[in-house]
Amino acid sequence: MVKKILNLLSKEIRGLHEAAYLLGFCAILAQLLSLVRDRLFAYYFGAGPTLDLYYSAFRIPDLIFVTIASMVSISVLVPFFIERVEKDFDEGKRFINSLFSTFCISIVLVSVIVFFLVPYLLPIFLPGFKGSAQLPELINLTRILLLSPILLGISNFLASITQMYNRFFIYAVSPLLYNFGIVCGTVFLYPHFGVYGLVYGVLFGAFLHMLIQVPFVKSKGLLPSFRFKFDLKPIKEVVLVSLPRTLTLSSNQIAIFFLIAFASLMGIGSISIFNFSLNLQSVPLAIIGVSYSSAVFPLLTRLFSAKKYEEFAERMIVSAQHIIFWSVPVTVLFIVLRAQIVRTILGAGQFSWSDTRLTAASLALFTVSVVGQSLVLLFVRAYYSGGKTWKPLGINLFSSALIVVLAYGLIKLFEQVPLFQYFIESLFKVSDVSGTVVLMLPLAYSIGVMVNTVLHWVAFHRDFKTSSAPVVTTLFQSVCASVIMGYVAYLGLNLFDAIFDIRTLWGIFLQGFCAGVIGILAGVIVLKLLDSRELAEVWKTLHQKIWKVKVLPEEVHTLS
DSSP, X not given: OHHHHHHHHTOXXXXXXXXXXXXXXXXXXXXXXXXXXXXXXXXXXXXXXXXXXXXXXXXXXXXXXXXXXXXXXXXXXXXXXXXXXXXXXXXXXXXXXXXXXXXXXXXXXXXXXXXXXXXXXXXXXXXXXXXXXXXHHHHHHXXXXXXXXXXXXXXXXXXXXXXXXXXXXXXHHHHHHHHHHHHHIIIIIHHHHTHHXXXXXXXXXXXXXXXXXXXXXXXXXXXXXXXXXXXXXXXXHHHHHHHHHHHHHHHHHHHHHHHHHHHHTSOTTHHHHHHHHHHHHXXXXXXXXXXXXXXXXXXXXXXXXXXXHHHHHHHHHHHHHHHHHHHHHHHHHHHHTHHHHHHHHHOSTTOOHHHHHHHHHHHHHHHTTHHHHHHHHHHHHHHHHTTOOHHHHHHHHHHHHHHHHHHHHHHHHHHHOHHHHHHHHHHTTOTTOTTXXXXXXXXXXHHHHHHHHHHHHHHHHHHHOOXXXXXXXXXXXXXXXXXXXXXXHHHHHHHXXXXXXXXXXXXXXXXXXXXXXXXXXXXXXXXXXXXXXXXXXXXHHXXXXXXXXXXXXXXXXXXX
């Protein structure tokens, strides 16, 4: 049984859509587990001080992860590994050992230094906790979580090797295990250790995330070992490429860091509301944007390395079309069914009706930018495939700074202009709910992301001489179908409101589910009438059965 599981995990998948759908399916499972996690959080804690404390404890470890651990991320290392391992296996292994040793020393050293600085950093980074009785506990939780970027950094290093060999199963299963660990911490450890049990679960999940990578990497003879003798030349080369990439990724996280800092000043529960809605909007992002950008990245790297620039651009456009094809309808459904989604997933235990309404409004504002977030991931990966990292860095730094400035400005506007406050609260029907100022944070984020998307699109079109016509066609068809789908789903909500008892969990779930299904059917009919190419490709891929796609028996050692 164990051998069969390992063989399944080690299968190679080369088709773009097959790989993307596989990653998407596993992402759905991972996100389902994350939704179970969030429901447990909502049930036990609600949008209150305990959960604010838990989410706040991640801020500094997350910052270390995106600034240090991302130096050895998949998008950075895969091109280097492909170039070296496929050219000279022994040289590639020496390169891996040297880079791994450098990374381990760097991230452990940084974590140790931060461990002692945490008491001084937290009051600055999270001003809402300054002088709070929760501050000592927040310091302890943050220190424990400093182990997580080390474990996840090593896991990402190993995942770069599995991605190089197109072993998407392993890459796709690791987030499942991470969320499984957190759920175990919530169910089994929290009753005994309190909030510390939650962070122990995080560390357990991070360990599993790393462990799943080991068997395949070891089977290829590429399991890294620690070496004190470094070859500084290739390390310098990686750092020069990864530095702008790391700053690109960290810029977005720093923007979120500032948004949470703002939330810490907005009152109890604001951090929880922000994180709940951020996690919910990440579901379609992970299933669509992350899956397609991850699936196409090794292929784009090989095409660019082989100087097949036309095919490179074609693959990029096809991926963008499918991201838009999936993202636009999902965005509309999330906005129309936001209340049903939040009530079904989070509406239990300590999570109040006011929490539900505020989270639903925040989710709608976040979801507006899902299409843009997904496309930005694709654009950034495409630039990295060609070793071009400075362009996305500049764009992301600008958009992240814009998010922070917009958040500050919108908060002031909301507090000082009653008409604007009335408009936002009336639009989302939360006029009688306190703490609505938190809605300015997802609004600022979505505006910044949309600006980011436009800038990336213009830059990519100029740099790679691509045609936007196919994408515009797909966008037009998706928007038309999504508008009809959203309208039909909205009518369905009113129809099923009289059929199901929406005061119960199953009633609200069935109301949203049935309304969503008839909306989707209407959208599919519209796409069929518009002769959508993407719809035909989806049907063809599903008809071929992903799990029966022929896989190559041996790994590839040369560039095609």
